[in-house]
Amino acid sequence: MPLRGELNVDKSGARSADPKAEPTGAASRTDLEAGVGVVRTSSGTVRNLLRAWSRIGGLLVAVIACAIVFEGLNTAFLSSANILTIFKTTSSLGIIAMGEMVVLLVGEIDLSVGSLYGLGAMSIALLWVHGVPFVLACLAGLGIGFGAGLINGIVTTYIGVNSFITTLGMLNLAEGITFLASNSASVNPLATDPGYSIFEAFGQDQVFGVVPVQIFWLLGIAVIMYVVVHRSMFGFKSAAIGGNGVAAKVVGLPVRRYKIIAFGLSGTLAVLAGIIAFSLVGATSPTAGSSLPFTVFAAVIIGGASLSGGRGTVWGTFLGALFLTLISNGLSLLGYGPFVQLIFVGVVIVVAVAVDRLTSRGHDRQSAPVQW
Amino acid sequence: MLIVDSVRKTYGETHALASLSLQAHPREILGIVGANGAGKSTLVKLLAGEEREDGGTITHNDLVLSLERRRELVAVVHQEPQLFPNLTVAANLMVGWGGIAKPRPTPEVEELLQHLHIGDQANELLENTSIAVWQLTEIARALLRSAEVFVFDEPNSALTKDESQEMFEHMRRLRDAGKLVILVSHRLAEVSEICERVVAIRDGSVVGAMFGREITTENLASILTSQGLGGAASPAIAAPLVASDAPPVAEGTGAPGGSGDGPLPGRIAEMQIDAANLSICGIRGHVVAVTGPEGGGGRELVRSAPLVGETGRVRRAYIPADRRQCLFFNMSVAANIASRLNRRELPSRRQLITRRLLAEAADSYIEDFRIKAAHPGVIVGSLSGGNQQKVALACALAVHPDLLIVEEPTRGVDIATKIQIHDILGSFARSGGAVVMFVNELEDAVGCADRLFVVDDQVVQGCLDVDKSSDLEALTILVNQKLGKQVNAA
Known part of the structure; x- marks a missing residue:
């Protein structure tokens, strides 16, 4: 530290008589350059659009590229039957992921979607086989999902428990209740049970004789969520709340209410996805949703949502879920089991985010896509 | 001597710096003034090695500075220093040291903190200290790594008057110790008080320079407002922003009368x-x-x-x-x-x-x-x-x-x-x-x-x-x- 000795310890001694009296002679005048000025071209709008769509475009390219590779390896991949299967299996994942995306958008996190998905399906199944009409059982199940979401939201916003902790607790709580209520056994409703035709309408029917009904559930929910997230005051203010919670309070936005609604929405959609999967399989087991949260987060994050809040799109989430299903489907067509698929999903989620960081020049606030 | 030569930087469609050149010498305090968007912050980022220029060079003592070298050589003191609030002041200086055991303050560290008048706060958690201490800690870190160039970027916008005066004292001491000190500020009065040379930046390039006695608030203001600033002193915006039939917000019950001089009692x-x-x-x-x-x-x-x-x-x-x-x-x-x-x-x-x-x-x-x-x-x-x-x-x-x-x-x-x-x-x-x-x-x-x-x-x-x-x-x-x-x- 050669400097130490040179630094004047005495404050008053450090000051020279008048700093302006002796301008440093060596200082030369800098060139007077003609100012070029701040030039803004009309390509700004185009650039902004490109930026906003680059994530989606990239995903679309990835989806198509994967489809082509799988088709090259196994020509059954792009058969119409398999394409329908892919969309069919995307539906549950996609619907939960859209709920999760809204929670991330307001700047929170919901780990409990998997066990709420299991709890919802199980409570509906139990109520139903014990004589409650199926429609009522469904409403009760959705109510449980909504209620659990509200509890998540209230504990998080009013008591101030971090939502990671709150929903981790809810994850265990819901799973425990599911196991207790079902005696850890699966429930298989019979085709003779009253209301079975309605049950089939969630996940077994074919519209026009060919198109699985879940695809319509998925698209229907996607359209509704598009309007909610991208065209409503709720979505607009949610993005603001997630983007800057402090500012949201200063502005007076309904921070708590919107967060609670987001959790409620997430819980409800998780249960709806649970019903659809329940119907598709024709049975529900208490372990139904236990590994689901990880796939859900993979889909949401690949779809461009940010864990730090304020970013997320419905179409991105949709594509993220589709992409993951497509990879699983393609790998199993090639004869690889669930373990290999797990490895792929693990790699894909990190690569997707890494590519995004590298292409968007990362940390720069100014190059980030605009949520609104 | 630090030489910035024809440096350009573009963000998307915006030219932040358009061939900017300037020189700074040891043992002087160089002021940089300019309007918002003139390119001051961009220049600071380039000097600090946070971003890479699109063209031109930055040299120090005839050596072209890489981004890594700039991070060592140049210290930026701004209003929001990048430090570890959960560590003590002294520990902030020792972050990044090698070794296995928890580092203990060496006499050098203690002496340095004394020099900067924050020795008594060495063991305070940084988050419990004032912004001024944060900035001094930042300076101390820079001194420990033998930085030569100190850029003060609006250093005192969050400081009180006394703290500001002390900060200027520290700047003068750095100058006297042979360092190169650059002050980027909006506060023309301060720039005119402390700087020996001032350059004005507009639209990404240098538009004027002043020395010694020329540097006055009036001269600085006239350079900055003379042209191209979009009608600085334009007429007021007279939009009817508030409904006029609303009731008076408050009657000023406890307010002192018109002359309003004399201390007011009351908590x-x-x-x-x-x-x-x-x-x-x-x-x-x-x-x-x-x-x-x-x-x-x-x-x-x-x-x-x-x-x-x-x-x-x-x-x-x-x-x-x-x-x-x-x-x-x-x-x-x-x-x-x-x-x-x-x-x-x-x-x-x-x-x-x-x-x-x-x-x-x-x-x-x-x-x-x-x-x-x-x-x-x-x-x-x-x-x-x-x-x-x-x-x-x-x-x-x-x-x-x-x-x-x-x-x-x-x-x-x-x-x-x-x-x-x-x-x-x-x-x-x-x-x-x-x-x-x-x-x-x-x-x-x-x-x-x-x-x-x-x-x-x-x-x-x-x-x-x-x-x-x-x-x-x-x-x-x-x-x-x-x-x-x-x-x-x-």
């Missing part, structure tokens, strides 16, 4: 801006400024009112000192403004919200407040500081408040924007609103306030009538008298 608790029992503040048609040292209670007084929302028929809006606390940086300019509007204030009765709708809603605000953005959909983080501040003002006034509460309305803003902001606040008051603001710079009080309260030790020490014709120097002396201190002659 802060009785001085709340609470609309129901207002005492000093918030008189419809008036701009009231509050000033005083940090911790004296002035800022807390201004904040003590419920800051947003509505009480009775009084609607409030609040702009904090830190813009990041009132803007949404993931959203566009238009969306930020529209987020304050009622559903029925949006231009269309359509139920769905689109970007176009937001842009239409925000359009008149962007025009009225002279926000310079390529288009309404541009992300708010890409604007310059002054324009962000104008967006914050537009957002606050978009809710049609009766009472506007502002802290440091012109913090980190260039002189032209300052005048615009004073105009906006003034015309808001003239159209029937009430403004209460906390100011550190008396310039703001002179620029638009009608009355200035001096608060210290949790008591209102005095009240002064001010207007545009008030003499800043005289006012400073009066305020210091109220604070019971010797006038700090420059």
Whole structure:
């Protein structure tokens, strides 16, 4: 530290008589350059659009590229039957992921979607086989999902428990209740049970004789969520709340209410996805949703949502879920089991985010896509 | 000697630096002044090695500096230092040391902290210390790694007057120790006081330089406002921002009479801006400024009112000192403004919200407040500081408040924007609103306030009538008298 000795310890001694009296002679005048000025071209709008769509475009390219590779390896991949299967299996994942995306958008996190998905399906199944009409059982199940979401939201916003902790607790709580209520056994409703035709309408029917009904559930929910997230005051203010919670309070936005609604929405959609999967399989087991949260987060994050809040799109989430299903489907067509698929999903989620960081020049606030 | 030669930098469609050249020498304090968006922050980022220039070179003693070398050689002291608040002051200096055991402060570290007058706070957690200590810690870190160039980027916008003076003392000591010191500032008075040479930047290149006795506030201001600043002293924005039939916000019950001289008794608790029992503040048609040292209670007084929302028929809006606390940086300019509007204030009765709708809603605000953005959909983080501040003002006034509460309305803003902001606040008051603001710079009080309260030790020490014709120097002396201190002659 050669400097130490040179630094004047005495404050008053450090000051020279008048700093302006002796301008440093060596200082030369800098060139007077003609100012070029701040030039803004009309390509700004185009650039902004490109930026906003680059994530989606990239995903679309990835989806198509994967489809082509799988088709090259196994020509059954792009058969119409398999394409329908892919969309069919995307539906549950996609619907939960859209709920999760809204929670991330307001700047929170919901780990409990998997066990709420299991709890919802199980409570509906139990109520139903014990004589409650199926429609009522469904409403009760959705109510449980909504209620659990509200509890998540209230504990998080009013008591101030971090939502990671709150929903981790809810994850265990819901799973425990599911196991207790079902005696850890699966429930298989019979085709003779009253209301079975309605049950089939969630996940077994074919519209026009060919198109699985879940695809319509998925698209229907996607359209509704598009309007909610991208065209409503709720979505607009949610993005603001997630983007800057402090500012949201200063502005007076309904921070708590919107967060609670987001959790409620997430819980409800998780249960709806649970019903659809329940119907598709024709049975529900208490372990139904236990590994689901990880796939859900993979889909949401690949779809461009940010864990730090304020970013997320419905179409991105949709594509993220589709992409993951497509990879699983393609790998199993090639004869690889669930373990290999797990490895792929693990790699894909990190690569997707890494590519995004590298292409968007990362940390720069100014190059980030605009949520609104 | 540090030489910046024909450096260019472009962000998207914006030319931030257009072939900028300058030289800085050891044993001098070089001032850099310029309007918002002139390229000062970009230059600082390049010097600090945070970003790479698109063209041109930066050399130190004839060696071209790589980004890595710049990070070692150049220390940037700004208003928000990048440090570890969860560590002690001393530990912050030792972060990054090798070894296995927890590092202990060496005599060198202790001596250095003593030199910088923060030795007694060495074992305080940084988060419990003042901004001034943060900045000194940053300087200490730089000295430990033998940095040669010290860039002070608006160092004292969050400091009190005394702390600022001490910071300047440290700058002079660094200069005397043979370091190269650069001061980037909006505060022309300070630049003229401390710098031996000043360069002015506009539109990304150097447009003027001054030496020694030429450096005066007037000369600096004239360079900065002479041309191309978009009509700095343009007429006030006279938009009718507040409904005129609203009731008076407050009657000034506890307010001193017109002359307003002489200390006011009373504790802060009785001085709340609470609309129901207002005492000093918030008189419809008036701009009231509050000033005083940090911790004296002035800022807390201004904040003590419920800051947003509505009480009775009084609607409030609040702009904090830190813009990041009132803007949404993931959203566009238009969306930020529209987020304050009622559903029925949006231009269309359509139920769905689109970007176009937001842009239409925000359009008149962007025009009225002279926000310079390529288009309404541009992300708010890409604007310059002054324009962000104008967006914050537009957002606050978009809710049609009766009472506007502002802290440091012109913090980190260039002189032209300052005048615009004073105009906006003034015309808001003239159209029937009430403004209460906390100011550190008396310039703001002179620029638009009608009355200035001096608060210290949790008591209102005095009240002064001010207007545009008030003499800043005289006012400073009066305020210091109220604070019971010797006038700090420059």
